[in-house]
Amino acid sequence: MKRQRRTGVSWTGALLFFLTVAAIVSAAVLIYSALPAEMTDGAKAGAMLGVIAAFAFLCTAADLLRRKLTVERPVRKILAATDAIAAGDFTVRLESGHLYLRRDEFDEIMENLNKMSAELEHTEMLHADFISNVSHELKTPVAVIKSYAEALGKGEPDAGTRQKYAGALISAADRLTALVQGVLRLNKLENQKLTPAYTVFRLDEMLAEAALSFEEVIERKRLDLECDLEEVEIRSVPDYLELVWNNLLSNAVKFTDAGGTVSLSLKAENGNAVVRVADTGRGISAEVGKHIFEKFYQGDASHAGEGNGLGLALVKKVIDLLGGEIAVESEVGKGSVFQVTLRGAV
Secondary structure, X not given: OOOOOOOOOOHHHHXXXXXXXXXXXXXXXXXXXXXXXXXXXXXXXXXXXXXXHHHHHHHHHHHHHHHXXXXXXXXXXXXXXXXXXXOOOOXXXXXXXXXXXXXXXXXXXXXXXXXXXXXXXHHHHHHHHHHHHHHHHHHHHHXXXXXXXXXXXXXXXXXXXXXXXXXXXXXXXXXXXXXXXXXXXXXXXXXXXXXXXXXXXXXXXXXXXXXXXXXHHHHHOOOEEEEEEOOXXXXXXXXXXXXXXXXHHHHHHHOOOOOOEEEEEEEEEOOEEEEEEEEOOOXXXXXXXXXXXXXXXXXXXXXXXXXXXXXXXXXXXXXXXXXXXXXXXXXXXXXXXXXXXXXXXX
């Protein structure tokens, strides 16, 4: 809940100012009345001038002290913090010297600076992790390309060896291409540089086509494919959703051993389209499930060479942009179920 911002006149400050002026005037009147009656008017005027000058000096000194404590000190703290942030130090945090009920605008500025600094620090960490992960993902295919290229350059291998080397080079190049495309897509989605083109289409037909595209690998792995697709029309973005289904089905097929089952279902529920992609594969632990949609996170190290950890991050970003929801239920050794809920069913 957004906290209400302090605005308007500080009635406490106005009251203190009024009481101070009243006290000074009262003191001046008392001093004037206490002057000896035999003093001349000129002497009384001189004495009162001195009294007024003394009071003015005290008030000026008090105001300077007030400004130093309530204005200059927090301003210096804020300037020091902004200088540090501008120099790249995002660990800066400011502490207010006021209790909650006595907070002023400077305290709100400090709080906002703390939030901004924390967000920048988090962004910097994500950026560093992103660069590190991309660099790590690039090393393996580049090393493969270099190794096989050097092997080809050392001599004239037989036809079978050349074919093997060529296959390895193509596989490494494909992995590099997938990584670059994944990074570019994720960057565009995160920066909303793609303009979604909403249209009405048959979601069941799209899902059927997506499943058919995996027919060859499903037959090769001797998997059973079960489909239960209701006829559902939806207003959404076809290009975005194709990416979602391809990633979910690809993972289901990849992590399900021979003889397992991959299931795909579509239901219309409460004006939403609910898609479930299930498998009887290896499943994931609850701890892995917490990070499964993070960029470059790969819960199954045995399949690390088959992907780059961007697929589910892209899926999550697409679903978020479309205003939908995605959830996963999984148990190690028993498989996983990814459920996508989309608005716009018509």
